[in-house]
Amino acid sequence: MTPRHLVLQMLARSRKKESFSGAILDDALTQAVGMSPVDKRLATHLFLGMIRREATLDAMMKPFSHRPLIEIQSEVRDLVRMGIYQIACMTQIPPHAAVYETVEIARAVNPRSLGFVNGVLRRITELVTDRKVYAPSEDALPMDDGHYRQLSRNLFPDPRRMPAEYLAEAFGWPFWLSRRRIAQLGWDSCLRQGFWFLTHPPLYLRVNRLKTTREAYMEMLTAANIAHEPATHPQAIRMIGGHNIRALPGYAEGLFAVQDESSIRVGSALSPKPGMRVLDLCAAPGGKTTHLAELMDNQGEIIACDIEADRLKSVSSLAERLGLACIQTQAIAKDGTPPDGPFDMALVDVPCSNTGVMGRRPELRNRLKPNELPHLVQLQTRLLEQAADRVKPGGVLVYSTCSIEPEEDGLLARAFPKLRPEWVIEADELTLPGRPSDGGYWARFRRQG
Structure with a gap:
C-alpha cells in the first residue's frame, strides 16, 4: 500500500469520527508493517495537514468545480484535497509529480473521477506561485513556516474587511471560532495562533528528576547528536525536529516523559x-x-x-x-x-x-x-x-x-x-x-x- 492510499483510508476513518486523528494515525502506521520510514512520514504529513487545512483546500477547489462540493463524493473530494495540499502546501514535492500521483490514485480507486481530479489540479498549478509575501491578503496563502505564498488571483476574503472570514478560509478555522477569537484577543494574536496551529507543535520532554537532571540528560542528547534546547520550565527540554520517542536515549530506563511545557x-x-x-x-x-x-x-x-x-x-x-x-x-x-x-x-x-x-x-x-x-x-x-x-x-x-x-x-x-x-x-x-x-x-x- 502506498502512503497516499493509506491517507485516504485514515481520512475515511476520521470522517466517521472513529477516534482522534492521533489515535487513527498510530493505529494505521502500526499496521503498515512494510512501509518505509520515509513513506510513513509522508503519510503523517499529508493526513494531519489535510485535516488542519480542509477548509482552505475546499476554498481553493471551489472556483474550479462545476458542482457544489457537498455533491461530490467524499472520496473524490479527499483525492482533490490531497493533490491541492501537495501542490500548494508541500514545497518539496514538484507540482507535476503531485498531479501525476494523485491522478494515478484516482485511476485506481475511482476512474470516473479522472477528468475532474486532473482538471482541478491543473488549474491549481496555475494558481500557486513561488513568490513569498509577508502580510495577509486575498491572494496570500498562509504557510506553516510563518510566511504567505502568493496566488495568481484573489481567492480568499479581504482580511481588512472580513477578518473572521479570512481566518476561516485561509487558516482553516471554524467561522464561529474565528469571529469569537478576534473579539477575544484581537487580529494580531489570531494570526500568531493561526500560524502556530498550521503545524504540529514541537516535542517537549519532562526529565524524570528522580533519575537524572536536565543538564545530565541534555548531555546524553548532545552525545547522540540529537538537536534540543532547554525550555523555560526547569524540568523541560524542547526537541528540535522530528524524533522516534522510543529510540531516544534513556526511554526504557524512564529518564523522561513526553509532556508539553504548558x-x-x-x-x-x-x-x-x-x-x-x-x-x-x-x-x-x-x-x-x-x-x-x-x-x-x-x-x-x-x-x-x-x-x-x-x-x-x-x-x-x-x-x-x-x-x-x-x-x-x-x-x-x-x-x-x-x-x-x-x-x-x-x-x-x-x-x-x-x-x-x-x-x-x-x-x-x-x-x-x-x-x-x-x-x-x-x-x-x-x-x-x-x-x-x-x-x-x-x-x-x-x-x-x-x-x-x-x-x-x-x-x-x-x-x-x-x-x-x-x-x-x-x-x-x-x-x-x-x-x-x-x-x-x-x-x-x-x-x-
Missing part, C-alpha cells in the same frame, strides 16, 4: 510534597499524574482516576516505565462518584474544548460546535465540586484545562468560590498557544478552615 506547569502549580495523599480526578493518559509523583519524591499516595478503566492502563504503563510506585489507579464508579477523601491535595484536569491544542487535535476544527461549551462548563463545574468535597481544610486544589475559552477558564474559576465560599483562589495562569508551547489554563484554590 502541561508541566500545571503540576508545578499544585506542587505536592512527599507523604501527601493526592487525588488526580481525570488522570489519563498520565503525564500530569507522573509529574506529581516525581514532585512527591515517589513518597505518599496518588489516587489516579478516570471514568474509563481502559484509559488508566496508559497511566500504569507510564508510571512503571518511570519507576513510580506511589500511583494507584481507580476507575470512577458508574454513577460518576470519585473515591472518598480526605485528600491533602487534588488535581482536576477536566475534559474541555481543547482549543489551546488545535495543532495536536486538528480534527477539532471540524468537530467542535459552539453549543457544546455550556455542556462542557456544566461538566467541569461538577467535577471541580466533586474534587473540592474530598479535600480537607487547609488543602489545595488545582483546576486545569487545555482550552483558552473564558467560560472554561477564568470565568469558571472565579465563579467557583461563590458556589463554595470555603474556597479561595490563590493564583491562576492562562497560556495562549504559540511559540514556544501550546495553550491552556490553571487555577489554584485553597480550602479555608
Whole structure:
C-alpha cells in the first residue's frame, strides 16, 4: 500500500469520527508493517495537514468545480484535497509529480473521477506561485513556516474587511471560532495562533528528576547528536525536529516523559510534597499524574482516576516505565462518584474544548460546535465540586484545562468560590498557544478552615 492510499483510508476513518486523528494515525502506521520510514512520514504529513487545512483546500477547489462540493463524493473530494495540499502546501514535492500521483490514485480507486481530479489540479498549478509575501491578503496563502505564498488571483476574503472570514478560509478555522477569537484577543494574536496551529507543535520532554537532571540528560542528547534546547520550565527540554520517542536515549530506563511545557506547569502549580495523599480526578493518559509523583519524591499516595478503566492502563504503563510506585489507579464508579477523601491535595484536569491544542487535535476544527461549551462548563463545574468535597481544610486544589475559552477558564474559576465560599483562589495562569508551547489554563484554590 502506498502512503497516499493509506491517507485516504485514515481520512475515511476520521470522517466517521472513529477516534482522534492521533489515535487513527498510530493505529494505521502500526499496521503498515512494510512501509518505509520515509513513506510513513509522508503519510503523517499529508493526513494531519489535510485535516488542519480542509477548509482552505475546499476554498481553493471551489472556483474550479462545476458542482457544489457537498455533491461530490467524499472520496473524490479527499483525492482533490490531497493533490491541492501537495501542490500548494508541500514545497518539496514538484507540482507535476503531485498531479501525476494523485491522478494515478484516482485511476485506481475511482476512474470516473479522472477528468475532474486532473482538471482541478491543473488549474491549481496555475494558481500557486513561488513568490513569498509577508502580510495577509486575498491572494496570500498562509504557510506553516510563518510566511504567505502568493496566488495568481484573489481567492480568499479581504482580511481588512472580513477578518473572521479570512481566518476561516485561509487558516482553516471554524467561522464561529474565528469571529469569537478576534473579539477575544484581537487580529494580531489570531494570526500568531493561526500560524502556530498550521503545524504540529514541537516535542517537549519532562526529565524524570528522580533519575537524572536536565543538564545530565541534555548531555546524553548532545552525545547522540540529537538537536534540543532547554525550555523555560526547569524540568523541560524542547526537541528540535522530528524524533522516534522510543529510540531516544534513556526511554526504557524512564529518564523522561513526553509532556508539553504548558502541561508541566500545571503540576508545578499544585506542587505536592512527599507523604501527601493526592487525588488526580481525570488522570489519563498520565503525564500530569507522573509529574506529581516525581514532585512527591515517589513518597505518599496518588489516587489516579478516570471514568474509563481502559484509559488508566496508559497511566500504569507510564508510571512503571518511570519507576513510580506511589500511583494507584481507580476507575470512577458508574454513577460518576470519585473515591472518598480526605485528600491533602487534588488535581482536576477536566475534559474541555481543547482549543489551546488545535495543532495536536486538528480534527477539532471540524468537530467542535459552539453549543457544546455550556455542556462542557456544566461538566467541569461538577467535577471541580466533586474534587473540592474530598479535600480537607487547609488543602489545595488545582483546576486545569487545555482550552483558552473564558467560560472554561477564568470565568469558571472565579465563579467557583461563590458556589463554595470555603474556597479561595490563590493564583491562576492562562497560556495562549504559540511559540514556544501550546495553550491552556490553571487555577489554584485553597480550602479555608
